[in-house]
Amino acid sequence: MGWLKDQVVLITGGASGIGLAVVERFVAEGAKVGVMDRTADAVKSIEKKLGDKVVGVSGDVRSLADNEAAVKKTVEAFGKLDVFIGNAGIWDYMVPLMEQEHDNLESICDEIFSINVKGCLLGARAAMDELKKTNGSLIFTVSSSGFYTGGGGPIYVASKHAVVGMIKQLAYEMAPDVRVNGVAPGGTITNLGGSASAGHGDSKLSDIPDVDKLIEGMTPMGFASVPEDHTGLYTLLASRENSRYLTGTIINSDGGIGFGKRPGQ
Ligand SMILES: NC(=O)c1ccc[n+]([C@@H]2O[C@H](COP(=O)([O-])OP(=O)(O)OC[C@H]3O[C@@H](n4cnc5c(N)ncnc54)[C@H](O)[C@@H]3O)[C@@H](O)[C@H]2O)c1
Incomplete structure (x- = not known):
């Protein structure tokens, strides 16, 4: 069996989109997976x-x-945590920024930052003691918006x-015990949602009209990706x-x- 035989992994947001595709790929690669979602x-x-994987x-x-409970349940079920x-x-x-609703701006910032940033920090803290025992690793889903403009608003x-x-x-703090990537x-065509504070709680990226064309138009490779396009990279980073x-x-x-894109491409 595959690259992650007998590895134990916990993933947040694993019930949909990129996370779900990673869960399915990791199980196919031989891992056992804890899946935390809302x-x-x-x-x-x-x-x-x-099933029991x-x-x-x-x-x-x-x-x-909640992060600590997810780590505990995963370790109770499968005996350790590698990733x-x-x-x-x-x-x-x-x-x-100038089009965000003035009266909700503070709560929109708080909601997005607390899920996207605080959620990662708390998850890392909750998992770290178990990861040190296995010399395991942390992997985070960033975005092209971690590097460039245009794939999101400023928040x-x-x-x-x-x-x-x-x-x-x-990565600096945890070396050489735990790798961080x-x-x-x-x-990527998924049901990615937004903040309830902005009235986007039930919105889905995939419902935006012609979202695939929008992504194609911005992307030199000329197509919008699907979650499975990324799962091999998580597999690589998880594999010691x-x-x-x-x-x-x-x-x-x-x-x-x-x-x-090149002019005219
Ligand atoms: N879809 C894209 O174009 C794209 C591009 C780059 C990065 N990303 C990132 O990929 C990651 C996964 O997004 P996706 O596109 O697969 O969307 P998705 O909505 O299909 O999956 C995200 C999952 O996170 C869960 N979630 C949200 N808030 C939560 C919370 N507070 N506690 C627990 N679970 C919570 C959701 O219920 C959902 O199952 C996100 O970090 C997103 O920013 C997405």
């Missing part, structure tokens, strides 16, 4: 689909206690730049045999969006 129904349906935990990444993946996130739907772009800084600092997807010298590294899986 609702009990969502995690139960994954347990039903993938998966344990589901409902919780909110903004809570340290923690901080993946849960929400988007700001590319709303420019999302700032939050993902913060995740890049967090990866570097944690990231994957930075570009536009194949990436033991990688830490503080973020793999950009974005169709070349950072260098832009």
Whole structure:
């Protein structure tokens, strides 16, 4: 069996989109996976689909206690923790600062930063003691918005730049015990939601009319990605045999969006 035989992994936001594709790939590669997501129904349906290779935990990444409970449940089920993946996130739907609702601006900033940034830090803290025991690794889902403009509004772009800084600092602090890396997807067709504070709580990126065309138009590779386009990179970073010298590294899986399209392309 595959690159992650007998590895134990916990992923946040694993019930949908990129996270769910990573769960399915990791199980196919031989891993056992704890899946943390917001609702009990969502995690139960994954347990039903993938059976005893998966344990589901409902919780909110903004809570340290929920992150700790997810680590505890994963270790109780599978005996150890090799990899923690901080993946849960929400988007700001590319709303420019001056178009955000004035009266909700503070709560929109708080909601997006607390899920996208605080959620990753709390998850890292909750997982670290177990990861030190196994000389394991942390992987975070960044975004092309961790590097470039145009894939979000300023709140999302700032939050993902913060995740890049967090990866570097944690890699520095945890070496040589625990490796810390990231994957930075570009536009990916998923149900990525937004903040309830901005009225985007039930919105889905995939419902935006012609979103695939929008992404194609920005991307040198000329197509919008799907979650499965990124899962091999998480597999590589999780695999000790194949990436033991990688830490503080973020793999950009974005169709070349950072260098832009040639005129007329
Ligand atoms: N879709 C894209 O174009 C794209 C591009 C780059 C990066 N990303 C990032 O990929 C990650 C996954 O997003 P996706 O596109 O797969 O979207 P998605 O909505 O399909 O998956 C995100 C999951 O996170 C969960 N989640 C959200 N808030 C949570 C919370 N407070 N506590 C626990 N779980 C929570 C959601 O319930 C959902 O299952 C996010 O960090 C996102 O910013 C997405």
